[in-house]
Amino acid sequence: MPARPARPGRSSRPLAVTLAVLACAAASGYAMDWPLSPPRFAATFGTFAKGRVIVGAALSADGGLVRSSEDGEIAFAAEDGSHPAGLPMPLGSFAVVEHQRGMAAVYSHLAPGTLSTRVKKLKSGDAIGRPGRSGWIEGSGVLFQVFDRRAGTWVNPLLLLPPLADDKPPVIRSLALSRDGKTYVLGEASSLPMGTYRVSADVVDSTGSPWAIGPLAPYSIRLSIDGVETVKYVFDVAKGSGGKLNFFAVSPIAADDLRTSAGRYLLVERLFSRGRVTMEIRAEDAAGNRRSSSYTFLVE
Amino acid sequence: MEEIGRKRIAAVGVILAALAYFLICAVPLKKELLVVPVWSKSLSEVLPPAASADDAAPAVGIKPAGPQGKAAPAAQRPGASGGQGSASSGDATSALPFRLGDVFGYFTEEGKILFADRAAYGVALAPDAFATYDSQSEGFVLRSPTGKELSKVTAVGYPFFAAGRRFVIGPDQATISELGDSGASAWAYQFPSIVTTFDASPSLAVFGLMDGRLLGFDPSGKVVLDFAPGGSRVAGVYGVAVSPDGLLVAAITGADRQRLVVLERRATAYRVTYHRYLPSDYRRPVAIAFTDDGKFLAYESPAGIGIYDRAGREESVIAVPAEPKLGQTARGGLLMVFLSSSAGSKRLVCTAAPDRRVADLRLNARRAFVLARGDSIFLGLDDRIVRMDLVER
Numbered sequence: 001m002p003a004r005p006a007r008p009g010r011s012s013r014p015l016a017v018t019l020a021v022l023a024c025a026a027a028s029g030y031a032m033d034w035p036l037s038p039p040r041f042a043a044t045f046g047t048f049a050k051g052r053v054i055v056g057a058a059l060s061a062d063g064g065l066v067r068s069s070e071d072g073e074i075a076f077a078a079e080d081g082s083h084p085a086g087l088p089m090p091l092g093s094f095a096v097v098e099h100q101r102g103m104a105a106v107y108s109h110l111a112p113g114t115l116s117t118r119v120k121k122l123k124s125g126d127a128i129g130r131p132g133r134s135g136w137i138e139g140s141g142v143l144f145q146v147f148d149r150r151a152g153t154w155v156n157p158l159l160l161l162p163p164l165a166d167d168k169p170p171v172i173r174s175l176a177l178s179r180d181g182k183t184y185v186l187g188e189a190s191s192l193p194m195g196t197y198r199v200s201a202d203v204v205d206s207t208g209s210p211w212a213i214g215p216l217a218p219y220s221i222r223l224s225i226d227g228v229e230t231v232k233y234v235f236d237v238a239k240g241s242g243g244k245l246n247f248f249a250v251s252p253i254a255a256d257d258l259r260t261s262a263g264r265y266l267l268v269e270r271l272f273s274r275g276r277v278t279m280e281i282r283a284e285d286a287a288g289n290r291r292s293s294s295y296t297f298l299v300e
Numbered sequence: 301m302e303e304i305g306r307k308r309i310a311a312v313g314v315i316l317a318a319l320a321y322f323l324i325c326a327v328p329l330k331k332e333l334l335v336v337p338v339w340s341k342s343l344s345e346v347l348p349p350a351a352s353a354d355d356a357a358p359a360v361g362i363k364p365a366g367p368q369g370k371a372a373p374a375a376q377r378p379g380a381s382g383g384q385g386s387a388s389s390g391d392a393t394s395a396l397p398f399r400l401g402d403v404f405g406y407f408t409e410e411g412k413i414l415f416a417d418r419a420a421y422g423v424a425l426a427p428d429a430f431a432t433y434d435s436q437s438e439g440f441v442l443r444s445p446t447g448k449e450l451s452k453v454t455a456v457g458y459p460f461f462a463a464g465r466r467f468v469i470g471p472d473q474a475t476i477s478e479l480g481d482s483g484a485s486a487w488a489y490q491f492p493s494i495v496t497t498f499d500a501s502p503s504l505a506v507f508g509l510m511d512g513r514l515l516g517f518d519p520s521g522k523v524v525l526d527f528a529p530g531g532s533r534v535a536g537v538y539g540v541a542v543s544p545d546g547l548l549v550a551a552i553t554g555a556d557r558q559r560l561v562v563l564e565r566r567a568t569a570y571r572v573t574y575h576r577y578l579p580s581d582y583r584r585p586v587a588i589a590f591t592d593d594g595k596f597l598a599y600e601s602p603a604g605i606g607i608y609d610r611a612g613r614e615e616s617v618i619a620v621p622a623e624p625k626l627g628q629t630a631r632g633g634l635l636m637v638f639l640s641s642s643a644g645s646k647r648l649v650c651t652a653a654p655d656r657r658v659a660d661l662r663l664n665a666r667r668a669f670v671l672a673r674g675d676s677i678f679l680g681l682d683d684r685i686v687r688m689d690l691v692e693r
Contacts, residue, residue: 050436050438050456050471051438051456051470051471052456052470052471052472052475053472054472055472073534074583075510075534075535075536075555075583076496076510076536076538076583076584077583077584078496078584078585081422082585083497083585084539084585084586084587084588084600085497085498085499085539085540085585085587085589086460086462087460087469087495087497087498087585088422088424088458088459088460088469089473090457090458090469090470090471090472090473091472091473091494096494096510096536098534104510106494106510108473117583117584120583133435135435135471135473136435136436136437136457136458136471137435138436147493147510147511149511149535152492152493152511239492240474240490240491240492240493241492243488243489243490243523244490245474245490255490
């Protein structure tokens with residue numbers, strides 16, 4: 001795999017869109033409201049599990065109502081198992097609601113038979129259905145996804161939703177370097193031979209949900225090597241292009257290249273020459289809680 | 301006396317003239333098309349015992365590739381069988397697939413039930429193979445119409461089969477892969493948004509997306525169609541149909557205003573050859589399909605079944621209430637057979653192509669399917685399969 005040095009400053013259209021969305025959100029308080037209350041994360045934007053990647057927020061709930069995040073209109077609604085073409089629907093019973101500013105939100109895995117289809121126009125807070133476990137979902141709740149029609153990107157809903165009272169920072173489980181099938185976990189290994197290594201990290205965000213689709217992705221991961229920021233992953237948008245899903249507004253990376261087979265975030269591939277190396281990894285969640293870890297090791 | 305004689309002669313003349321008229325000008329009565337029952341088989345005799353199927357189970361799709369899709373929610377029970385159903389020896393090469401709620405299987409034209417079972421969660425059915433899967437499927441067993449294991453496939457998602465091709469849709473409903481003969485993924489594609497509908501022919505598979513795009517793939521996975529019809533305030537694809545020869549693609553797209561768009565392959569690209577704004581404003585998947593001879597396109601509309609004549613590029617409507625399930629052809633394409641459904645009842649409608657209704661049967665069944673083969677119509681009604689032959693007399 002080729003090295004992926006960070007390319008800070010390179011802008012793209014998704015970035016412009018994201019910034020516009022953020023500006024809009026800042027101007028109007030927050031653009032959307034939580035579709036479930038209280039929101040408990042079963043997956044965050046960028047969560048990987050069982051060969052799939054979440055481009056939304058999965059919220060767990062056993063009861064209550066799934067509500068429209070803002071004013072809008074139902075653009076598409078489908079009940080699980082009812083497709084006339086026989087298309088199976090892993091999203092189960094779901095609705096696509098056309099919201100403001102070209103944003104469409106998908107509310108999926110609703111309880112069968114509860115999907116509201118009588119009215120097309122929705123006010124913020126109107127019921128769309130009940131949380132459920134239709135389709136491919138590990139527990140009861142709703143998967144909430146936001147699609148920016150103008151940019152053709154999935155947007156991290158947390159950019160548009162009010163902040164949560166969350167004081168638990170992400171957990172940095174480990175930072176490791178691997179080469180030729182050997183993995184050196186920093187902290188356990190204090191020296192390693194010179195060569196080209198893949199640097200990967202095991203970072204998870206905390207969850208208050210009784211079930212989770214997979215280890216929750218933090219909002220951002222940054223890696224500095226010898227004081228120079230080398231990697232900056234910000235889970236802001238994801239865009240399908242050319243048959244692949246790419247994450248990040250700045251320096252997009254294919255989802256397949258973002259994780260190792262063991263589920264760790266693949267950060268960079270880099271040649272390490274002899275000498276002392278200091279690495280610092282920082283992880284941040286959407287509420288702004290941060291955690292960092294620093295490692296120093298000797299390359300021989 | 302002379303007057304009486306003249307009257308007799310006149311009467312005889314009238315009778316002779318009438319006889320002559322009937323002999324010379326007689327037109328034989330037109331033959332009537334009769335629906336003759338041939339056999340009826342009960343599925344309850346061959347099914348393994350299980351909980352009853354769900355009332356809300358949908359009528360099965362009746363595309364030529366056979367019914368497929370997710371089984372009724374009531375079948376989401378632990379321990380429900382998959383591939384362990386009742387099988388009998390028979391000629392699997394002429395197997396006709398069926399699905400009635402969570403019950404699925406195969407039968408022959410002669411009335412032999414080759415296999416019948418209940419799906420634990422979902423089932424993908426094709427004339428040559430089937431696979432059951434659970435709600436978090438990471439693989440499935442491909443089985444023959446008699447239930448014999450053919451191969452094991454490792455693939456995350458739900459399988460669905462169409463036009464002799466085998467696909468898997470990923471848990472995100474935005475990833476599609478097609479399986480090769482070995483069961484391994486031949487190609488995979490991550491769509492930019494959610495897949496809302498699809499149809500396939502042996503040469504072309506088309507997927508409609510939430511963002512209003514149509515993407516078509518050849519069997520190698522090459523994108524041969526990438527088109528966004530546009531023209532509506534709300535983007536989306538609500539239904540798509542591919543003609544059996546793969547040359548035509550039709551779609552119901554957009555909302556406010558909704559459109560029927562027909563594309564035709566010209567040289568190497570698909571071009572719009574017909575479009576019309578529809579009175580409908582569906583915000584759900586819409587039934588649309590080419591008849592299995594490819595001559596007509598049938599689609600769901602508020603007025604009934606819309607028919608698009610491919611040859612003349614003309615449209616007509618068959619007024620059928622409720623939601624129609626589209627369209628099989630019988631008698632070499634002379635008849636079209638539709639199933640419409642409303643709460644608690646079904647109707648079987650046969651039309652002489654394109655829009656002259658010749659039969660309209662009300663069926664007392666909650667779940668139904670229809671298959672047409674030649675001069676035969678196979679009808680599934682709850683727990684029974686019936687063969688009826690179309691005979692002219």
